[in-house]
Amino acid sequence: MVAIGECSTSTASRFFPANLRKDAAAAAGTLVRRLSLPRRPCASSKVPSFGTLAVRASAPLPVANEASAKVIDGKYVSKLIRDEVSAEVSRMKEAIGVVPGLAVVLVGDRKDSATYVRNKKKACESVGINSFEVHLPADSKEEEVFKFISGFNDDPSVHGILVQLPLPSHMNEESILNAVSIEKDVDGFHPLNIGRLAMRGREPLFVPCTPKGCIELLHRYGIGIKGKRAVVIGRSNIVGMPAALLLQREDATISIVHSRTQNPEEIIREADIIIAAVGQANMVRGSWIKPGAVIIDVGINPVEDSKSSRGYKLVGDVCYEEACKVASAITPVPGGVGPMTIAMLLSNTLTSAKRAHNFQ
Amino acid sequence: MVAIGECSTSTASRFFPANLRKDAAAAAGTLVRRLSLPRRPCASSKVPSFGTLAVRASAPLPVANEASAKVIDGKYVSKLIRDEVSAEVSRMKEAIGVVPGLAVVLVGDRKDSATYVRNKKKACESVGINSFEVHLPADSKEEEVFKFISGFNDDPSVHGILVQLPLPSHMNEESILNAVSIEKDVDGFHPLNIGRLAMRGREPLFVPCTPKGCIELLHRYGIGIKGKRAVVIGRSNIVGMPAALLLQREDATISIVHSRTQNPEEIIREADIIIAAVGQANMVRGSWIKPGAVIIDVGINPVEDSKSSRGYKLVGDVCYEEACKVASAITPVPGGVGPMTIAMLLSNTLTSAKRAHNFQ
Structure with a gap:
């Protein structure tokens, strides 16, 4: 501060x-003159x-x-978007019985990170998106983080995976973020999504x-x-x-x-x-x-x-x-x-679930 | 014209x-005034x-x-670079017996494309890089292109794969370019390479x-x-x-x-x-x-x-x-x-071969 x-x-x-x-x-x-x-x-x-x-x-x-x-x-505007997402989540659940799911991986005990994760969880609940959370201690090994990401990658009830940043300094942020399946990269941080964003005629899966x-x-x-x-x-x-x-x-x-x-x-x-x-x-x-x-x-x-x-x-x-x-x-x-930001995260998670189930 | x-x-x-x-x-x-x-x-x-x-x-x-x-x-400058690449190719061959290889996939009979491919081949020869070429007719099916790209992806004597653009209009350029292994994408057109180029703290394999x-x-x-x-x-x-x-x-x-x-x-x-x-x-x-x-x-x-x-x-x-x-x-x-452009292609192919064999 x-x-x-x-x-x-x-x-x-x-x-x-x-x-x-x-x-x-x-x-x-x-400026000072203007302000006078x-x-x-x-x-x-x-x-x-x-x-x-x-x-x-x-x-x-x-x-x-x-x-x-x-x-x-x-x-x-974010309220409008959350209402739109909420309506779509309900429509999807009624039509095909699928509820979008967002998984958050939190490592360590940073208060700000814990607050962000809590807010994301509450936002999911407010629009009817399922939320999953893994909270690992700060001294966890990278392999443990990979294990949970891999589990979420394979879990069909999870449509978005978010790794809360920053990670503890002993972890390689790049390789951990790269482990998130491109189809569930609702943060849009995967270089493949960024590359598609940069290229004309290509479409990123998530922004x-x-x-x-x-x-x-x-x-x-x-x-x-x-x-x-x-x-x-x-x-x-x-x-x-x-x-x-x-x-x-x-x-x-x-x-x-x-x-x-x-x-x-x-x-x-x-x-x-x-x-x-x-x-x-x-x-x-x-x-x-x-x-x-x-x-x-x-x-x-x-x-x-x-x-x-x-x-x-x-x-x-x-x-x-x-x-x-x-x-x-x-x-x-x-x-x-x-x-x-959170409204867009909910919107990206909904988009991912719709895409996975080919639901228009 | x-x-x-x-x-x-x-x-x-x-x-x-x-x-x-x-x-x-x-x-x-x-301008006219200036030119007078x-x-x-x-x-x-x-x-x-x-x-x-x-x-x-x-x-x-x-x-x-x-x-x-x-x-x-x-x-x-390109002559300087080609001389540098040539010297490195010789050094690598003598040290570990590996010769860098570049494969070019040409589809159709565009004269300009044929000229570019011929020039690339000649440039490879001039610096001691092996060149491989597949020339397919314009009405080939996409599967055939994929088959050859896949073969080059698996071939350890090929370190760079180049698909000559433009492809015939019935082919999907995006999916064909994406089929090239990221480790052999010497053109640097793969979205993963572009994404890494855009991101701070990331390094593209090829530019x-x-x-x-x-x-x-x-x-x-x-x-x-x-x-x-x-x-x-x-x-x-x-x-x-x-x-x-x-x-x-x-x-x-x-x-x-x-x-x-x-x-x-x-x-x-x-x-x-x-x-x-x-x-x-x-x-x-x-x-x-x-x-x-x-x-x-x-x-x-x-x-x-x-x-x-x-x-x-x-x-x-x-x-x-x-x-x-x-x-x-x-x-x-x-x-x-x-x-x-061709000098950089030769340089990228050398880099790829060095990386594949961990040769400094």
């Missing part, structure tokens, strides 16, 4: 090499209902320089849940992607890279900004669509954003907050306060991309 | 949607020896606005030959990639997409321009490194290029040429005449990327 004020610049300096901090500081200077204008409240305080938010796919995005961005309500959730939000809000300039900040295997591949599949012109990028704010300022996934609190400032851009903020970063009873609050990679005055639409943190 | 003058704009209009032609025409206007200046000959007429061409990796690229670009001599050749040219000429803005024009599975992934692995900040990109020349003008792979004669104009940029031109396009006895000549995707006045370094067509 970092101690940070309302979008202070302290984090930007951690992401960029020393010679670039000057630019970040200059950008912050611009009378503040208008952002739309986040009043989340409008889903139906009123549609932005036409083909129409130019509205310039929102002085106004507030529309809030892309991931909590609402990684978080980037899929980002694109789903754009789709559900009717935000056009084709021909748009899209900048993805971060190039991780689980978010940034597959998000860029997904945007390119939908005919966006992509650029990928990362820790070695020499002029990130210049490139980000060209984007019609920004997907930020670096895990740096408030890194993207309002002055880095093209007026009218759409922002999907994947970051969930704890920062100190004396006003909160927990002593901290969660913020994104984008300085929400500033961005919502410039962007045309933005995901809040929390309540934006976060809830979409 | 298209009828085209010296870098006329007629091809640009084919690549871009109608509403963007105005910009292309405007760019061409700029006294012309200086480009360095292509006198290809300097390799040793004199080294551009320092860390030094800023020279601005070559009024001068001529250095020519990146793919013919010379596709043409994009690998592009990066090899940059390396051999000491052109730094890390932190540079790189624009790849084209997003094909065999060149554009893997080229972008390779550049990103070397810490370039990549953007990918394609047929749906709305302002290609603006984006291309930001690039320190341009890889053009669209197959459109002379599409990239001199005015689209940032002074001092490095240009790798993958295109090999025949255009009418009454002065040639063949009635045509080969040109790249970049207007060489104009580009060589703006860029700091450029590959000619022919003699640039072209010869690198």
Whole structure:
């Protein structure tokens, strides 16, 4: 956790090499001047209902320089998707007597991992998907993990297998993830799925849940992607890279900004669509954003907050306060991309079960 | 083949949607003015020896606005690589008695395909690699192709298998390419190899030959990639997409321009490194290029040429005449990327044989 004020610049300096901090500081200077204008409240305080938010796919995005961005309500959309999954699970059970099943392999005692696994289990229950769990001690041997994965691979009642990351450091993440059957790789992390995602004319069996959730939000809000300039900040295997591949599949012109990028704010300022996934609190400032851009903020970063009873609050990679005055639409943190990840996992598990039983 | 003058704009209009032609025409206007200046000959007429061409990796690229670009001599570099492969093949044969082998599967009677296969065979012979060939009639059944691929997969004297594309239209290219053992996929087209190429911390067994050749040219000429803005024009599975992934692995900040990109020349003008792979004669104009940029031109396009006895000549995707006045370094067509593809194929086949026999 970092101690940070309302979008202070302290984090930007951690992401960029020393010679670039000057630019970040200059950008912050611009910002301070902008913030001295009378503040208008952002739309986040009043989340409008889903139906009123549609932005036409083909129409130019509205310039929102002085106004507030529309809030892309991931909590609402994820609820919609979970309801859709739930209805399909019921239909499938009635029609062919099959219930989708998701198996989770958890190794070790990390509290955050335990929370994620518990949430996934609860989410499965809420939509009628069976959940299976194996919890192994941190000092388990790799062979034990392989044994359980192999068992789930062979088990016809399991349609999705998820290995909770990170694994203990003595384990080879690559070989363990590769052991998951490609037909049950609901996380979409298998290189065969990533390869198919990258290739034109090929279809991955599964797309990684978080980037899929980002694109789903754009789709559900009717935000056009084709021909748009899209900048993805971060190039991780689980978010940034597959998000860029997904945007390119939908005919966006992509650029990928990362820790070695020499002029990130210049490139980000060209984007019609920004997907930020670096895990740096408030890194993207309002002055880095093209007026009218759409922002999907994947970051969930704890920062100190004396006003909160927990002593901290969660913020994104984008300085929400500033961005919502410039962007045309933005995901809040929390309540934006976060809830979409589990919704996509449920959706992928349903897809897998349908595919296994050839159920339309 | 298209009828085209010296870098006329007629091809640009084919690549871009109608509403963007105005910009292309405007760019061409700029160009005409530039060309009315006294012309200086480009360095292509006198290809300097390799040793004199080294551009320092860390030094800023020279601005070559009024001068001529250095020519990146793919013919010379590919000769160097073939000599290196040849020496390694001899060393391996002497040390462990193993000779690398490349098998080519050719289906049908396309003249261009037959020429490519013949050239690959000759190249194998020239470095001491065994070559195997199966030539099937165009109306063969898929099963026959599978049968031969399966035979090569099991044959320990074969270390690389190459299916010459395109296949006849009644065949499923995807399933045939997938049938090639990943350990012998010297073309690097298997989605598992592409997936590993896309993922950080993973290593593909093989990298596709043409994009690998592009990066090899940059390396051999000491052109730094890390932190540079790189624009790849084209997003094909065999060149554009893997080229972008390779550049990103070397810490370039990549953007990918394609047929749906709305302002290609603006984006291309930001690039320190341009890889053009669209197959459109002379599409990239001199005015689209940032002074001092490095240009790798993958295109090999025949255009009418009454002065040639063949009635045509080969040109790249970049207007060489104009580009060589703006860029700091450029590959000619022919003699640039072209010869690198086969050199990389030989190198991949050697790598495969070394890996199979654990020979360092």
